[in-house]
Amino acid sequence: MHPLISDRWSPRALDPAADITDAQLESLFEAARWAASSGNTQPGRWLVGRRGSQAFTQIFDALRPGNQSWAGAASALIVGCVVTEDETGRSLPMPDYALGLSAQNLVLQAVAEGLVAHQMGGFSREDIASSFGLPPTAQAVIAIAVGVLGPPSLLPDDLAAREVAERVRKPLSELVFTDKWGNAAF
Amino acid sequence: MHPLISDRWSPRALDPAADITDAQLESLFEAARWAASSGNTQPGRWLVGRRGSQAFTQIFDALRPGNQSWAGAASALIVGCVVTEDETGRSLPMPDYALGLSAQNLVLQAVAEGLVAHQMGGFSREDIASSFGLPPTAQAVIAIAVGVLGPPSLLPDDLAAREVAERVRKPLSELVFTDKWGNAAF
Numbered sequence: 001m002h003p004l005i006s007d008r009w010s011p012r013a014l015d016p017a018a019d020i021t022d023a024q025l026e027s028l029f030e031a032a033r034w035a036a037s038s039g040n041t042q043p044g045r046w047l048v049g050r051r052g053s054q055a056f057t058q059i060f061d062a063l064r065p066g067n068q069s070w071a072g073a074a075s076a077l078i079v080g081c082v083v084t085e086d087e088t089g090r091s092l093p094m095p096d097y098a099l100g101l102s103a104q105n106l107v108l109q110a111v112a113e114g115l116v117a118h119q120m121g122g123f124s125r126e127d128i129a130s131s132f133g134l135p136p137t138a139q140a141v142i143a144i145a146v147g148v149l150g151p152p153s154l155l156p157d158d159l160a161a162r163e164v165a166e167r168v169r170k171p172l173s174e175l176v177f178t179d180k181w182g183n184a185a186f
Numbered sequence: 187m188h189p190l191i192s193d194r195w196s197p198r199a200l201d202p203a204a205d206i207t208d209a210q211l212e213s214l215f216e217a218a219r220w221a222a223s224s225g226n227t228q229p230g231r232w233l234v235g236r237r238g239s240q241a242f243t244q245i246f247d248a249l250r251p252g253n254q255s256w257a258g259a260a261s262a263l264i265v266g267c268v269v270t271e272d273e274t275g276r277s278l279p280m281p282d283y284a285l286g287l288s289a290q291n292l293v294l295q296a297v298a299e300g301l302v303a304h305q306m307g308g309f310s311r312e313d314i315a316s317s318f319g320l321p322p323t324a325q326a327v328i329a330i331a332v333g334v335l336g337p338p339s340l341l342p343d344d345l346a347a348r349e350v351a352e353r354v355r356k357p358l359s360e361l362v363f364t365d366k367w368g369n370a371a372f
Contacts, residue, residue: 002298004190005217005291026372029362031191033355035290038307042355046362048371055364093307097327100286104221105191108294112188121224121279133367141283169219169228176215176232178241181319185234186212 008111010118013155013163016073018148019050024113025076028146031109035101041086043095044102047079047132047140058131059143064122067143070155071120074145078106079128083138099141110146118145194297196304199341199349202259204334205236210299211262214332217295221287227272229281230288233265233318233326244317245329250308253329256341257306260331264292265314269324285327296332304331 029046037043049055051074059077060068071077080103082095107117120143128140152160173184215232223229235241237260245263246254257263266289268281293303306329314326338349359370 001213001217001220002190002295004188005220005295005298008220008222010222026358027187029358029372031187033358033361034187034191034194034353036194036196036293036305040354042361044361045367046371047367048362048364053364058365094282094327096280096282097286097289100283100288101290102286103283104287104290104294107222108290109188109191112191119222132363132365135367138367141280167220168226172212172215172219175219175228175230176234177318178234178239179244179318181231181233181321181324185232186215 004108004111008108009167011116011149011163012070012118012159013150013152014070014073014075014116014145014147015150016154018075020075020113020115020146020148024115025050027113028106028109031105032102035098035105037098037101038093041092041098043082043084043092044099045081045083045138047081047128048076050076059128062123062127062131063120063143067120067122070159071118071145073147073150073154075147078144078146079140080142080144081134081138081140085137096141103142103144107144115146116149119143120145190294190297194294195302195353197302197335197349198256198304198345199336199338200256200259200261200302200331200333201336202340204261206261206299206301206332206334210301211236213299214292214295217291218288221284221291223284223287224279227278227284229268229270229278230285231267231269231324233267233314234262236262245314248309248313248317249306249329253306253308256345257304257331259333259336259340261333264330264332265326266328266330267320267324267326271323282327289328289330293330301332302335305329306331
């Protein structure tokens, strides 16, 4: 596995004093921008705020309490959104899938910049729609905390234990099939 | 941008005589396996066949004619699927988004292996469900051709022209907002 891919993980212990540069922040979205999408329809959009900004507060306020317990130390908070139809009212195909492609580029670019990124499903899409004024054709899908890795001691005890736990995934034999569903390819 | 990300594109001109090694093929799914998912629910599944295999034919036969005009030269054809609920009947959150995260790892690992990958939305999900025997809780989302890049002269004229056309994306000012939707962050 390429180290850029194997080095990515989802830490919560972020240095609350660390800032990231404008160039670093822009590079994350530049990476996201160049992912593929069906017919190059590019349905992904991004909301971003640096720590201390109005946009950061808007995103932070939408997070579930469990995520608020650590994500305030992020250097930037991001929300990934999709637009579900174009200007002519035509539905855009597979927007969530395309956003996932873009978001993986974004979090891998964070690794390349020496940063860490943690994606969060636990937030209020309605609060984001309201505070940022999303049009009816746009939906918030994912929140992402980006920052500089700190020691697990920054975290409450339960989260500190999760921070150092072994990472686990299903084996390839349960994930990759050939000829028939369930027939392991490896 | 990290070169692994900037070097990725979606060519169609594949060398019809080139094979890829078992280690290369397995590395694509290993990369896909380590992407994040909501609560580590891992909803992504993969179907794969090498050129000449039954599984390859099953995937090829499901492609739209436009994709069949070039994708038969792939060293392997892949279909990305999602399972939409777990064994207990609980819905899995954001499966398409998670599959996108995994798929971007897969196509970037292809770049790392000196290969190319081209994602295709144009195929029959029903044909895949039938030929591979997908359970009702699984859906095919994306087809991916993986192979070794060949010269554009391998392609019909119209596709050869697209192969060398400049790649375009919307500017960051239309994609990344702060404070309010539409308020460019960069």
